[in-house]
Amino acid sequence: MRFGWLDERLPLPDARRTLRGWRRTRPFWAGLFLLLGGVELLVVPLSPLTILVSLGLGGIAAIGIGLALAVAGLFLWFLPHTRHYVSINALILSVLSFAATNLGGFLIGMALGITGSAMGFAWTPHEEAGPRVAGVRTQRTLAAALPVALLVTLGGRPAEQPSEPRGITAPAVPPTVTTTRFSPHGFLLAGVTTVPTARGPRKAMVLRMTSASLTDYRLHTRDGHDELALGARSLDLKGRVTLYLTKFSGCLEGLLCVTFDPDTLPVPPVVPPFVFMTDVTAEQALVTSDSITANGLTLGAS
Structure with a gap:
C-alpha cells in the first residue's frame, strides 16, 4: 500500500x-x-x-x-x-x-x-x-x-416572453391591494412586461396561474380623485388568471417575508416552491381571469 x-x-x-x-x-x-x-x-x-x-x-x-x-x-x-x-x-x-x-x-x-x-x-x-x-x-x-x-x-428553447395586455389601459397610479392570505394554484412566474397606462407604458411583473383564492381582500384606488375601496371576505379567481403587478410583498408560508418588483425579479420563468403567502400587499395594475367570484362584497368611497 x-x-x-x-x-x-x-x-x-x-x-x-x-x-x-x-x-x-x-x-x-x-x-x-x-x-x-x-x-x-x-x-x-x-x-x-x-x-x-x-x-x-x-x-x-x-x-x-x-x-x-x-x-x-x-x-x-x-x-x-x-x-x-x-x-x-x-x-x-x-x-x-x-x-x-x-x-x-x-x-x-x-x-x-x-x-x-x-x-x-x-x-x-x-x-x-x-x-x-x-x-x-x-x-x-x-x-x-x-x-x-x-x-x-x-x-435552444427560447423562454416564453409575456405579452402586453391588448385593448386594456391601466390606471395611471396602480391601486393598492391587500389580503391576509394569497393561495395560488398552478402558479407560474411568467416574467416582466410593459402595461399601457393613462400616463404611458409602465413596467410590471406578470404572474400567471390557473386559479387563486384571496382572503380578506381589500383594494384602494390612488389616482388623486375620490378614492374607492373594494372589499370582500374572499375572492376566487379561476381559469387563465394573469396578474400585472408593479410591486408585490408578503410572507411565504407566514415565515419568510420578501418584496418583489420588476427590477429585482429573475427574468427566466421559474416556479417558486411555496404554497401560500400571508400579509400580502401589492400594487395591481391589471388583473384578468375567466371568472371572479366574490363573497361578502363591499364598496366604499372617500
Missing part, C-alpha cells in the same frame, strides 16, 4: 476501515458533491451577502433547489440503487439553478451539482465492474454526455 505508513499513524484505524468499506459500496463522492452543491446554493441567499444580492424569487428558488440537491446526495449515500433516477433529477435541478437562482450559486453550486449528478449516474457496484466492462463504459459515456445534452436542449 502506497500510504501504509500514514494509515498506521492515523487514529481510529478500525473506524476508518469500516468507513472505507461503507464508502466503496455506494457513490460516496457523487453524494458528497451534491451535498456541497446544495449547501452552497443554500448559503448564498441565507448569508449576509443578501445585502448585495436581492433575495427575491431567485433566493427562494435557491433554498428549494439547494435542499433538493442535499437530499439527493443523501439518497445516493443511503439508497444507492436509486442512483439513476436521483442523478437525472439532480442534474435537471442543477442546470435550472442557473436561471432560477443567483446564477446557480455564482456557478459554484451548479458545477458541483452537475459533477455529482454525472458521477452518480456513472457509478456501478464493484461486482458489476468485471463482466460488464462494455456496459460500464457506455453508462459512463452517457453520464458525461447528459449535462451537455441538457444544456443544449434548454439553451
Whole structure:
C-alpha cells in the first residue's frame, strides 16, 4: 500500500476501515458533491451577502433547489440503487439553478451539482465492474454526455416572453391591494412586461396561474380623485388568471417575508416552491381571469 505508513499513524484505524468499506459500496463522492452543491446554493441567499444580492424569487428558488440537491446526495449515500433516477433529477435541478437562482450559486453550486449528478449516474457496484466492462463504459459515456445534452436542449428553447395586455389601459397610479392570505394554484412566474397606462407604458411583473383564492381582500384606488375601496371576505379567481403587478410583498408560508418588483425579479420563468403567502400587499395594475367570484362584497368611497 502506497500510504501504509500514514494509515498506521492515523487514529481510529478500525473506524476508518469500516468507513472505507461503507464508502466503496455506494457513490460516496457523487453524494458528497451534491451535498456541497446544495449547501452552497443554500448559503448564498441565507448569508449576509443578501445585502448585495436581492433575495427575491431567485433566493427562494435557491433554498428549494439547494435542499433538493442535499437530499439527493443523501439518497445516493443511503439508497444507492436509486442512483439513476436521483442523478437525472439532480442534474435537471442543477442546470435550472442557473436561471432560477443567483446564477446557480455564482456557478459554484451548479458545477458541483452537475459533477455529482454525472458521477452518480456513472457509478456501478464493484461486482458489476468485471463482466460488464462494455456496459460500464457506455453508462459512463452517457453520464458525461447528459449535462451537455441538457444544456443544449434548454439553451435552444427560447423562454416564453409575456405579452402586453391588448385593448386594456391601466390606471395611471396602480391601486393598492391587500389580503391576509394569497393561495395560488398552478402558479407560474411568467416574467416582466410593459402595461399601457393613462400616463404611458409602465413596467410590471406578470404572474400567471390557473386559479387563486384571496382572503380578506381589500383594494384602494390612488389616482388623486375620490378614492374607492373594494372589499370582500374572499375572492376566487379561476381559469387563465394573469396578474400585472408593479410591486408585490408578503410572507411565504407566514415565515419568510420578501418584496418583489420588476427590477429585482429573475427574468427566466421559474416556479417558486411555496404554497401560500400571508400579509400580502401589492400594487395591481391589471388583473384578468375567466371568472371572479366574490363573497361578502363591499364598496366604499372617500
